[in-house]
Amino acid sequence: MKTKLPVGVDDFKRLSDGNYYFVDKTRFIKDLLEEHSEVTLITRPRRFGKSMAMSMLKYFFTLEDAEENRALFAGTDIERAGATYMQEQGQWPVVLLSLKDIKPLTYDAMVEQMAIRMRELYKKYAYLLDEDVLRGGDHDDFQDIICGRATESVLQFAVSNLLGYLHEYHGKPAILLIDEYDAPIQAAWSAPNSYYDEAIAFMRTFLTSALKGNTSLRFGVLTGVLRIAKESIFSALNNLEVSSVVKGKYADSFGFTFEEIARMARELGHEDKLPELKEWYDGYNFSGYEMYNPWSVVNYFANACQPDIFWLNTSGNDIIATLMKQAGRKDEKKLLTLLQGGTIETAVQEGLIYTDIYHSKDALYTMLQTTGYLTARHTELMGGRTYCELAIPNMEVSTVYEMEIINRYRGEMEESDLFIMLRHLLKGQGGGICPGGGGISEADCQLPRYG
Numbered sequence: 156m157k158t159k160l161p162v163g164v165d166d167f168k169r170l171s172d173g174n175y176y177f178v179d180k181t182r183f184i185k186d187l188l189e190e191h192s193e194v195t196l197i198t199r200p201r202r203f204g205k206s207m208a209m210s211m212l213k214y215f216f217t218l219e220d221a222e223e224n225r226a227l228f229a230g231t232d233i234e235r236a237g238a239t240y241m242q243e244q245g246q247w248p249v250v251l252l253s254l255k256d257i258k259p260l261t262y263d264a265m266v267e268q269m270a271i272r273m274r275e276l277y278k279k280y281a282y283l284l285d286e287d288v289l290r291g292g293d294h295d296d297f298q299d300i301i302c303g304r305a306t307e308s309v310l311q312f313a314v315s316n317l318l319g320y321l322h323e324y325h326g327k328p329a330i331l332l333i334d335e336y337d338a339p340i341q342a343a344w345s346a347p348n349s350y351y352d353e354a355i356a357f358m359r360t361f362l363t364s365a366l367k368g369n370t371s372l373r374f375g376v377l378t379g380v381l382r383i384a385k386e387s388i389f390s391a392l393n394n395l396e397v398s399s400v401v402k403g404k405y406a407d408s409f410g411f412t413f414e415e416i417a418r419m420a421r422e423l424g425h426e427d428k429l430p431e432l433k434e435w436y437d438g439y440n441f442s443g444y445e446m447y448n449p450w451s452v453v454n455y456f457a458n459a460c461q462p463d464i465f466w467l468n469t470s471g472n473d474i475i476a477t478l479m480k481q482a483g484r485k486d487e488k489k490l491l492t493l494l495q496g497g498t499i500e501t502a503v504q505e506g507l508i509y510t511d512i513y514h515s516k517d518a519l520y521t522m523l524q525t526t527g528y529l530t531a532r533h534t535e536l537m538g539g540r541t542y543c544e545l546a547i548p549n550m551e552v553s554t555v556y557e558m559e560i561i562n563r564y565r566g567e568m569e570e571s572d573l574f575i576m577l578r579h580l581l582k583g584q585g586g587g588i589c590p591g592g593g594g595i596s597e598a599d600c601q602l603p604r605y606g
Contacts, residue, residue, distance in 0.1 A: 159173070160175070160176055160453050160456055161175040161453060162454055162457050165206040166207075166210050168210070168214055168224070171227045172227075176423070178411060178419065179231050179232050180207075180408055182236070182408070183405060184233045185236045185240050187405070190404055192374070192394065193372070194392065194394050195374070195376050195395075195397075196336075197378045198379055198381060198399045199378070200380060200400075200448075200526055201527070202448070203409045203446075203449060203450070204409045204449050208378070209376070212251075213249050213332060215228065215244055215245075218247060218325065221244065221245025247327055247373060248321040248328075248330070249329065250314065250317060250321070250330070251332045252272070252331075254336055255338045256338070259342060259346075261346070262343070262354065265339055270305060270310055271303075274301055276313075276314075276317070280317065280320070283321075289320065293316070296309050296316065300313060310361075311357060311364065313361075315364035319369075323371075328373040329372065330376075331365060331374075331375040331376075332377075333376075333378070336378065339358060340383060340388070355388055359389075362389065362392075366392060366394070366395075382397055382399060382506055397505070400439075400524060401531065403442055404442075407441070410439060410441065410446035410447060411449045412445070412446065416429070416432060416452060417429060419452070420432065425460055432452060433447075433605070434549065435451070435455070435462045435605070436466075436549055438530055439527065439548050440530050440532070440534075448527075448549075466527075467552065493545075493547050498545060498546045499545050500543070501517050501520040501545060502541070503524070503540075503541040503542065505521065520545060527548070527552070528547075529548070531543040531545060549605045553605075
């Protein structure tokens with residue numbers, strides 16, 4: 156039994172070849188083959204296995220090294236599913252593009268980083284330059300991208316054109332996989348001098364040219380944290396199916412289920428740690444499925460089963476900071492409720508744009524849910540709208556609220572009820588001891604218990 160923990164491993168081949176502990180998620184391939192739309196967008200919080208899933212799809216479908224890659228799936232769920240599914244293995248040209256590291260501070264820097272990423276991508280298909288595929292302007296554009304001198308317009312159509320080149324060369328349409336498609340947009344929104352509108356305009360052409368009405372596309376899969384409003388980025392894209400944390404397919408393909416956690420704990424000899432795992436890292440609800448944070452669980456076992464804040468330390472918490480900047484008295488009361496383990500109700504606005512959170516608290520809380528800082532305890536459809544009762548998912552996430560609350564109110568002359576409560580919680584180290592100042596009762600000072 157493999158006991159080496161895959162901390163930070165997001166490449167499927169490396170996972171399979173590196174003697175790492177393996178949680179089999181290959182049934183996602185079966186589900187995708189049975190149910191996929193022309194374009195599928197899957198939104199999940201960061202570090203929930205999106206990059207690993209996209210890597211897995213690439214190794215399964217790609218024509219490149221097909222026989223070698225077939226061995227990666229020996230004994231997995233997709234192989235056990237039968238020949239109907241395995242006959243798709245190694246049959247298609249595949250383009251995998253990750254945008255997760257495109258996080259510049261200015262628009263010019265974004266275009267420059269996209270040019271670098273396109274150059275890296277095109278170099279993988281440099282064999283097309285030696286074949287009778289690229290002619291005239293296509294040959295020049297290909298060379299310009301590889302040499303780093305492509306114009307902004309050429310970059311916007313780079314993926315679309317590459318799909319066409321591969322289709323012509325292989326005689327088969329290509330599969331397009333774009334991981335963390337929204338990372339450049341989030342960076343544009345959170346930059347000190349926001350260039351959100353410019354980034355949206357670039358990405359709209361970049362994505363729709365490849366995904367809408369493209370006969371060289373067999374199907375496309377995109378992953379990200381947020382579903383950016385259709386009108387904002389997926390202009391006129393009517394072939395898009397969305398799988399979100401609220402509703403949609405493939406719910407158990409991202410994150411770990413309880414059954415997977417229980418098996419992992421048993422095989423690693425730590426079955427007694429299941430209650431602690433549940434309290435710290437469970438609590439996510441994806442389309443009705445109870446899911447654990449996979450990043451934190453793997454790090455927990457790798458850290459000798461010592462609970463810690465693993466997921467929240469992997470990137471900034473801009474969305475929580477934004478909440479605190481906007482927090483009024485009503486929001487403080489909601490945060491008090493959440494920190495006490497209670498729920499708040501909101502109307503879900505999944506097709507939002509970043510700027511919505513400055514104008515709509517429903518949009519803000521929806522974004523907190525989508526990014527993993529809140530989770531649904533109950534979901535109901537009323538009058539054509541989806542309403543969720545939201546809560547902090549677990550002990551790990553609760554800590555980031557505490558830290559951001561301290562940052563928000565530190566040094567202010569007037570302390571809020573929220574900060575007074577939190578200060579006494581921390582001083583009492585969870586004992587709930589509170590002097591009753593600021594209108595806060597002893598009951599209000601109780602720390603939540605998760606699970």
